[in-house]
Amino acid sequence: MLSDLITKLLLVFFGYAYPAFECFKAVENHPYNNQQLRFWCHYWIIVTAITVVERFGYFSSWLPMYGEAKLAFLVYLWFPKTKGSDVVYEVFLRPLVMQYEPDMEERFRNLRAKSGELLQFYLQNFTEKGHVLFLDCLRHMVSTRPLAPRTETEGILQQSADAVRNPAILFKLRLTAEEVEEDAVVAESLKWRRRFL
Known part of the structure; x- marks a missing residue:
């Protein structure tokens, strides 16, 4: 229990806070170091991919030592001597995304086009249902009133x-x-x- 808490704290610090600070320094460094900016973009793309996979795959909570392995992997990604984010991005992630990029782009474009219609549909239906429910509640309150007022x-x-x-x-x-x-x-x-x- 305590080890899980320590692992989560270390993961927040070494997996998110420290890399975010280093990324901030790279962005604010003038003149810009394009290689450094590219390195941190690779890092955050990989971290985002890991986060998306974790949200859809519940197996990660069942694996023993998953938090520790994730911490070690994230440190490997940004550690200056290994520069793992460049390796993981170029060898694994980039070829995979490039293979499916046209399909993904088309799906995002369709989603963007339909999102307005979908939002309007749900807002209209929820407001109608809410209006009907509100009126039904008022009718119920009125129908249960006493026949003759006493005060x-x-x-x-x-x-x-x-x-x-x-x-x-x-x-x-x-x-x-x-x-x-x-x-x-x-x-x-x-x-x-x-x-x-």
Whole structure:
């Protein structure tokens, strides 16, 4: 238990914090050292690939000493004498990504194009469902009110409930015949929609 905590702390420091600081120094170094920037880009691409694989593969939590092996691998990637990120990127990751890059690019483009439509669809459906649920809750609260108010406070609450059920009581609106007919059509369409939802 304590060893897991120590491993996680070391992993955060040596796998993320220290490399992030070194990457920051490389970015802020003027004039830019393109080789150094490329090295840190390789490192973060590999770390991202590892993180994505870990999120979809739950086997990593079952492997003994996985945290320690990951820590050693991340240190190998950035250690100045080994410069493992260049080796891993050029030998393993780059050929793999280059092989599937056109397919990945096409899928990301489709996802980008459909994401707006998908977001609009979910927002519209969730707002409609939320509106219906809110109105159902209000109807339930109004339908469970007592028949005769016993106190002044209950009388005020009953008037509020009546106003929720029939807003015309609250606002004393005068509607034209066309507006009444339009409201009836809208109310009928809402009833029809609720039957099928």
